[in-house]
Amino acid sequence: MKQSLFSQYKDAIANFTDVEDRSDFLVKDLSEQRIYYAPFDYVNPKAKIFVIGITPGEQQMKNMLIEAKRLIRLGLSDEEIQKKCKPIGSFSGAMRKNLVAMMDHVGVADYLGIESTSELFDKHVELGNLTSAIRYPTFLVKDGKETNFASDIKPKSALFSFAAPLTIEEIEKAPEALLLPLGPKVSNYLQKVLKGTEYEKNLLPQIPHPSGANAERIAYFLCKKKKEDLSAKTNPDKIGAEKQEIQKILREHKK
Template sequence: MSLEQFSTLLATTKHNFSNGLPAELLLSSEGKLQTFYAPFDHINTDARIVLCGITPGLQQASRALDEACRQLRQGASVEQAREAAKATASFAGPMRNNLVNMLDHVGVQTLLGIDSCARLFDTHRHLVHYTSALRYPVFIDGQNYSGGPAILSRSSLRHQVETHLVEEIRALGTKCLYVPLGPKVTDVFLHLQAKGLLNAEQLLDGLPHPSGANGERISYFLGKKPRDELSPLTNPTMLDNAKSKILDKLEKLQETNRL
């Protein structure tokens, strides 16, 4: 699937995407799972870092579709519309701030030679490829899919990984640093690593998921909430170990000038 196939529809539609995605954009159904098209096709082959979520949610999908519609109506090419849509919608909302804060906290900005990873969303977008384990938005019972059932356990989801995500990894080559957001996405990358599609040193896993619902884990990871004030839902030892591994890997990458 690509924007070319939906460009006429998007250039003429008046749909309010924030209320739900139209049936014309439905790509597949599997039980309670539905996958829809949204313009997240663009691949930045010059990227040095890849930020990978689970799948675009309705908010991200509607922003991408709105921007693609706006671009196409203004006479932009399909490729221009595709790139603008993805840049506008990727990791939009509170998730973006949480992600930037965590990446800066461990020093990714130093590795990339920028003052803050916030630049990955404005002046230095050329350094980053935004993506998801599932490129196109997936919903379960009409709600945003958040990792259950497991991505690799369902054929429609596994197909997205082994088609679209693998395509992106091959296009990006072996020099990118991949940042999977959350354990569900890490499982996917470990699966692809086992298949020889990327090396262990390319995988910077262990960051808490940047969702606003994950606030306590993020606060602890950033050193903003003390250990003795944590709820039983947060495992500080796991977070400490993850941060230690991240810092060690970044130090080795810095020493070897891997990126």
């Protein structure tokens, strides 16, 4: 029986001290990108919606490893550790507030029958699956230095070949769940991965990525900034059309 990645890296997690030295967690070195392990493995088979970012960043990796280390020390089973730490690390940090605000605004909470999508991270974790296009923390490598990954996942690339089978594997575990991509890079990736599959119909239009770098798009999406006040980098018509389409689909699925 093949050893799980969690089992392979469990000792490293138990001894984790600093995410800046992450060499013990290296999964793949693809030259232009490096993929590291953090226990983002658990997939919720009861999920009604997948929330899909591009990849966990350094902050999410750190939070996940700290929580997993704590749970290891409590003596929980490997399966329980992966299940319990998933909502702690996923979309953690400043971006979570933006993500919750946008999901609530577009009607995800209403579709799920909960007060707020913030509950997907605690008392209603069973309703969602919090994940990424590249399941494990991935960093760009340039001149030997690593930076957070925020690029396109190009078809036929080694990165795409690594990520796509894991994406399909996850979706197969909750085949009826709607799929909500965060940002155009995730949306484009999912369109390519799901093309011709039975899951293609479950793909929602994108919402802006919740990163602070998207502040203007997020503000317009939330109706906190007027169209005439936007810079040229923001396409209000596209954002508005995608928002309306998400709302329509959520209403139809709620019936």
